[in-house]
Amino acid sequence: MSFKLPKPAGGFFRLLLQNGSSGFETMFDAYYFCLMVGLDARAVGAEDEVGEEFVRDYVQSFQPYSDLIAGLLIDAELDRARIDPSDRSSVEKKIVELLDPNSATKLSAAGHVLLNRYAVGGFSELRDDFASAPQSLEDFLITYHRRWGTTAMS
Amino acid sequence: MDVRILGWRYQNIRGMRDVTIDLGDQPPRWTLIQMPNGTGKTTTLTLMRVALSDEELSVQNIRSFRPDDQTDAGEFQLRLSVDGERCWLFVKFDYDTGTLRRFTSRAATDAGGLEAGRRLKGNLQDLLTPAFTRLFIFDGELAKSIRDVGKDEASRAIHTLYRLDRVDRLRGAVQRVLQSEQEAKAKTERGLGNLTGRYKTAESTLEELKQRKTDVHNLIEATKDVVAKLQTQKNERISMDGDARRRLVDATQAKAEVDVKIVGLNKDLLSISRNPSALADRIRTRLTALGSRLHQLKLPKTTSAEFFRELALAKDCICGRPIGDTEREVITSRASEYLAENEMGVINAMKNALRNSAADPVQFDEKLESLVRTMRDRREINQLLDKIAAEREEAGDAELEHLREELRTREGDLRAYQEEFRRLTTSSRVEQDQFGFDWKQNIPLCEAELEEKARQYNAALRTMRLHDQSQFVANLLRDIEERASTKLRDRVQIATNVKLESLIPGEHIRVARIGKALELASDQRKSKESVSEGQGLAVAYAFLASLFQDAPYRLPFVVDSPAVSLDTRVRREVADLIPGLFEQVIFFVISSEREGFADSFYGRAGARFITMESTANGVTSITEGIEAFKAFHSEEDQTLEGVTR
Numbered sequence: 001m002s003f004k005l006p007k008p009a010g011g012f013f014r015l016l017l018q019n020g021s022s023g024f025e026t027m028f029d030a031y032y033f034c035l036m037v038g039l040d041a042r043a044v045g046a047e048d049e050v051g052e053e054f055v056r057d058y059v060q061s062f063q064p065y066s067d068l069i070a071g072l073l074i075d076a077e078l079d080r081a082r083i084d085p086s087d088r089s090s091v092e093k094k095i096v097e098l099l100d101p102n103s104a105t106k107l108s109a110a111g112h113v114l115l116n117r118y119a120v121g122g123f124s125e126l127r128d129d130f131a132s133a134p135q136s137l138e139d140f141l142i143t144y145h146r147r148w149g150t151t152a153m154s
Numbered sequence: 155m156d157v158r159i160l161g162w163r164y165q166n167i168r169g170m171r172d173v174t175i176d177l178g179d180q181p182p183r184w185t186l187i188q189m190p191n192g193t194g195k196t197t198t199l200t201l202m203r204v205a206l207s208d209e210e211l212s213v214q215n216i217r218s219f220r221p222d223d224q225t226d227a228g229e230f231q232l233r234l235s236v237d238g239e240r241c242w243l244f245v246k247f248d249y250d251t252g253t254l255r256r257f258t259s260r261a262a263t264d265a266g267g268l269e270a271g272r273r274l275k276g277n278l279q280d281l282l283t284p285a286f287t288r289l290f291i292f293d294g295e296l297a298k299s300i301r302d303v304g305k306d307e308a309s310r311a312i313h314t315l316y317r318l319d320r321v322d323r324l325r326g327a328v329q330r331v332l333q334s335e336q337e338a339k340a341k342t343e344r345g346l347g348n349l350t351g352r353y354k355t356a357e358s359t360l361e362e363l364k365q366r367k368t369d370v371h372n373l374i375e376a377t378k379d380v381v382a383k384l385q386t387q388k389n390e391r392i393s394m395d396g397d398a399r400r401r402l403v404d405a406t407q408a409k410a411e412v413d414v415k416i417v418g419l420n421k422d423l424l425s426i427s428r429n430p431s432a433l434a435d436r437i438r439t440r441l442t443a444l445g446s447r448l449h450q451l452k453l454p455k456t457t458s459a460e461f462f463r464e465l466a467l468a469k470d471c472i473c474g475r476p477i478g479d480t481e482r483e484v485i486t487s488r489a490s491e492y493l494a495e496n497e498m499g500v501i502n503a504m505k506n507a508l509r510n511s512a513a514d515p516v517q518f519d520e521k522l523e524s525l526v527r528t529m530r531d532r533r534e535i536n537q538l539l540d541k542i543a544a545e546r547e548e549a550g551d552a553e554l555e556h557l558r559e560e561l562r563t564r565e566g567d568l569r570a571y572q573e574e575f576r577r578l579t580t581s582s583r584v585e586q587d588q589f590g591f592d593w594k595q596n597i598p599l600c601e602a603e604l605e606e607k608a609r610q611y612n613a614a615l616r617t618m619r620l621h622d623q624s625q626f627v628a629n630l631l632r633d634i635e636e637r638a639s640t641k642l643r644d645r646v647q648i649a650t651n652v653k654l655e656s657l658i659p660g661e662h663i664r665v666a667r668i669g670k671a672l673e674l675a676s677d678q679r680k681s682k683e684s685v686s687e688g689q690g691l692a693v694a695y696a697f698l699a700s701l702f703q704d705a706p707y708r709l710p711f712v713v714d715s716p717a718v719s720l721d722t723r724v725r726r727e728v729a730d731l732i733p734g735l736f737e738q739v740i741f742f743v744i745s746s747e748r749e750g751f752a753d754s755f756y757g758r759a760g761a762r763f764i765t766m767e768s769t770a771n772g773v774t775s776i777t778e779g780i781e782a783f784k785a786f787h788s789e790e791d792q793t794l795e796g797v798t799r
Contacts, residue, residue, distance in 0.1 A: 010589055017585075018576060022417060029424065036433060052587045061428055067507035068430045068441055074504075075444045088451045092493070095453070099504075101496035106504075137420045138529055141427070145522055148434035 001103060001112045002053035005031050006045065006123040012133050016140060023137050028059045031119055033144060038122025039072045042080050045120025047113075057104045070106055073115055074098055155278060156708040158235040158738050162202070166228035168221045169194045173774045175764070179235070182762040185740045186752055188783055189766045193774075195714050195742040196293065202712060203291045204254070205232040205243040208272065209284035213252030220249040236275045243272060277317075281707065286314045289698060290736075292713045308672045308697070312642050315705045318635055325631040331624045346614050353607040356593070360600045363578060367597060370575045377568045384561040391546070391554045398542050405538045412532040419525040426518050431511035433518065438511055445508030453505075454498040462489035643668040649700035650693075657692040657727045665697070672697060691716075692724055695732060702736065711736040715744060717751035729754035745786055756780060 005027060013030045016023040024030055031054070038045065058066050074095055083090045100108035107115065129147055134140035161177045164170030177185060189195050197219065203209050219228055228247040233240065244257040258273040274282065289311050313319055389406075393399035431438040448454075466485040470476050477485070493501070547555045577591055581598040585591075593603035650672075651664040663685060666675035672693060674685060685693065695716075702709070716732065717725040729751045732739060743752050755761040763783035767775050777786075 007587075010585065010587070014589065018573075022420065025424065029428075032428065036430060036437065040434075040436065052583060061425075065429055067504040068511060071441055071444050071504050071508045072430060072437065075440050078444075085447055086451070088453060091447070091451060092453055092455075095501055096493065096497060099497070099500050101494075101500045106500050137424070138416055138525055141420065141423050142522070142526060142529075145434075145518075148436060 001105065001107065001109055002056045003028065003031055003112075004053050004116045004119075005051045006034055006120040007049050007051040008127075009034060009119075009123050010051070012123070012127060012130075014133065015135055016137055025061065026059050027054045028062055032062065034122040034126055035069070035115065035119040036072075036122065037126045037147065038118035038120070039076045041121065041125050042076055043121025043125055044080070044114065044117045045122075045124060047117065049120040050116045066106060069115075070099060070111070073107070073111060073118070076118065077114065155276065155706070156235075156237055156737070157278065157710060159202075159710045159712070159740060160233040160235050160240065162198075162233060163229075163231040164194075164198075164201075165230075166221055166225045167194075167197065167201070167219050167230060169197070169768055170774055171221060173766075173776065175776070177762070179240075181235075181738055183738060183760040184755055184758065185738075185762045185764065186755060186783065187740065187742050187764045187766060188745060188748075188752075188786055189742060190768075191744055193766065193768050195744075198742065199291055199293055199712060199714050201230040201245065202232060203284065203287045205230060205245050205256070205272075206291065207282045207284045207287040209287065211254060216247050216252045216254055217249055219247060226250055236278060239275065241275070243274075244268065281314065281317075283314065285310060289315070289701070290709045290711050292694075292698070292711065308668050309639070309643065311701060312646060312668070313639065315701060315707065316638070316642055317706070318638055318642075321631055321635045321638070325628055325635065328624050328628045328631065331620075346611075346618065349607065349611045349614055353604070353611050356600060356604040356607050359594055360597065360604055363595075363597045363600055367575065367578045370571050370578065374568065374571045374575060377564055377571060381561065381564045381568055384557055384564060388543070388554065388557045388561055391551060391557060392542060395546065395549075398546055401542050402539070405535050405542065409532065409535045409539065412528055412535060415528050416525065416532065419521060419528060423518070423521050423525060426521060441508045442512045445505055445511070448501070448505045449509070454493050454501040457492060458495045458498055459489045459492040460495055462486070462492060645704075646697070646700045649703065650696045653696035653699060654693065657696055657724060658689055663689055663693065665693070691719055692728065695728055699732065708737050710738040710740065712740045712742075714742045715747065716741055717747045718744065720751075722750035725750035726754060748784070752783075756784075 009030055010017065013024065017027065017030065037043070062069075077098060078085070078091060078094055081094065083094060085091070098108055098111040098114070099106055100111070105112070126144070126147075129143055130140075134143070158181050159177065160179060160181055161175050163172075163174040165172050175187070200211075200215075201219075204211060221228070226249055228249065230245045230247075232243045232245075234243065235241075239260070242259040244259070246255050246257065248254070255270070256272045257268040257270060259268050260273065260275075273279065313322070389402065392402050426432050431441050462485050465471065466477070466482045466489065468477060471481070543554060543558055547558075577589070577595055578597055580586060580591070580596065586596060586599060591599060593599040647665050647668050654664055655662065663674055663676045665672050667673040674693065698711075702711075711732070713732070717728060720728060725747075741752070755763075763778070763780045765777045765782045765786045767777070767786070769775055777783075
């Protein structure tokens with residue numbers, strides 16, 4: 001069980017990953033921004049677009065949000081599987097399928113695989129928002145947040 | 155190794171209903187057994203060979219031993235002494251199926267238990283092949299086949315007796331190693347050149363990359379100096395105008411402040427963004443909706459699987475009713491429909507996080523707006539800085555224009571060098587993978603490639619060496635085998651010819667060569683392919699005598715009608731020759747061989763005489779002693795005497 005960056009994402013975020021204090025703090029930042037877009041868009045990417053493992057567990061800065069990320073995965077999967085929200089047993093079954101109390105990330109192996117594929121799907125969506133690879137973190141953050149319907153405009 | 159025949163026994167063998175020949179624990183050196191023709195001499199030799207070796211018999215052969223139609227089974231037992239230890243070899247015949255089975259008894263007494271199969275001591279088990287056994291359980295057939303080129307008996311006999319087959323076997327083992335390496339070698343020979351090339355390419359690439367790393371490092375340091383100098387020169391140039399200098403200082407200071415502010419805002423926004431519920435309203439709404447849904451559905455269920463498993467073990471239900479076997483079974487099976495406590499714990503933690511996410515402070519938009527504003531400020535400052543420089547250029551400062559252009563170029567160079575340095579040196583697997591670096595661009599990857607190529611090259615080299623070494627050993631063994639074989643053949647040939655000089659003095663037949671067969675020559679003719687039966691027998695005896703004289707095995711010699719085809723003079727020579735060659739000789743003779751052959755043994759100490767005869771009622775009589783031996787007259791003799799008269 002491990003987190004894997006979408007294959008082309010490293011090249012796309014190259015400058016942000018190399019810039020130290022003025023870029024992403026960890027590779028998980030890049031992964032997370034892709035993942036959030038994928039979960040929101042219910043976009044599950046192709047398995048062969050999933051890249052190499054970059055970290056096994058949540059990095060420290062994301063540990064407080066592991067439950068919420070798991071919740072978003074469940075939400076996306078309930079939606080994708082068209083499970084009736086009032087069907088208690090089906091909802092429970094899906095939750096049990098995606099979570100594993102014995103895993104450090106609380107996610108099951110199947111949950112991890114899906115999470116990585118949502119990141120792939122999210123990267124494809126996200127890349128379309130950018131004319132070219134982001135040159136600075138501030139450029140990225142501003143463009144990224146446009147997608148969420150924030151009012152801020154450059 | 156010393157092998158003696160101590161006796162044998164026939165049971166229900168044609169012509170031998172129940173006959174035992176006991177030579178005692180210290181058998182005589184020469185045993186002469188006189189039997190009329192057709193009473194079992196050939197059969198006895200065949201049975202001895204079958205007992206001693208793995209010689210197979212046809213169904214027809216086996217059935218030919220059947221004494222009568224009423225007898226289903228027969229048996230032949232051969233009693234041996236091997237290096238002083240006694241052993242019985244049993245051959246049991248089933249006449250109905252035409253099969254035989256071998257057994258061995260090697261216990262301290264003759265009444266020891268039977269082991270299935272022929273189990274001889276040490277090397278004897280392998281030595282006594284059917285072909286080899288024919289050399290010392292000898293019939294007239296060998297005398298012919300030993301001169302038959304196609305049968306390869308002569309050289310094979312030397313090979314087996316002097317254990318050159320062991321060298322052969324060792325060579326076979328080496329050959330198998332060779333064969334298994336053969337394919338690898340073929341691949342290796344082809345591959346070794348390629349691998350050497352690839353190894354050297356990787357090696358030189360690594361050298362180049364390391365050199366490039368040093369060069370790029372120096373370029374970065376040098377370019378940094380140049381950029382710093384250009385920056386200073388540019389600012390000094392602008393500062394030559396007092397007003398411009400003041401504006402430049404203010405703008406530069408403002409830019410530094412804005413840059414710091416942007417870095418801070420970036421950090422804050424990054425930190426806020428990591429909380430999904432703070433990232434966007436849409437996400438927060440989804441999270442709280444899911445939390446509410448779980449709450450409405452009463453998920454996770456408040457009762458755990460563990461509760462029901464414990465309940466199933468109780469005597470009574472919580473409602474007070476007793477829990478019988480049927481109820482217990484149902485409760486246990488349905489318990490699996492409920493979540494385990496730790497699963498409930500995870501879901502509860504998530505549900506609480508979801509429900510609490512609604513309360514996360516909304517700061518994101520505010521920070522983002524601040525960032526946008528600050529970036530706008532920075533743009534304006536940058537524009538101001540450009541404007542100050544542009545004004546100076548418009549005022550005719552071509553040097554400043556040149557400096558700014560040069561600075562842009564050098565800053566671009568610096569970024570490119572820094573990127574190249576990172577590409578050359580990064581050992582992060584993810585980075586290598588993500589940025590598509592390969593071993594021709596990246597030093598850690600090139601080092602790994604070189605190590606892999608070295609491993610492949612060494613493995614191939616080991617295969618080559620192993621191949622060469624096994625080939626060397628195989629050649630050495632072949633050489634040993636050939637030299638030993640040649641020397642032994644020469645020795646046996648010389649010894650055989652010495653004996654033939656006295657056995658066949660007239661024509662002086664001799665062995666010209668021991669090739670696959672004994673090749674004979676005589677004084678009269680160059681090649682002596684055709685010899686009389688008697689001469690052939692004499693050659694065979696001379697050869698066998700020479701063969702066995704220095705062999706590492708002392709074996710009994712059993713011979714059927716040794717002198718029947720020899721003339722009287724040669725008989726005496728043979729009678730003088732054979733007895734000295736073997737520690738134990740058993741002659742099966744007919745009465746006509748007494749003259750000139752058997753009579754040579756009369757009066758010799760260590761000779762024993764047995765006369766066997768089938769009586770009219772089918773019982774075989776055995777008479778010991780020289781007198782009976784001398785006096786015996788077979789029907790053939792009587793017939794011959796009748797003819798003579």
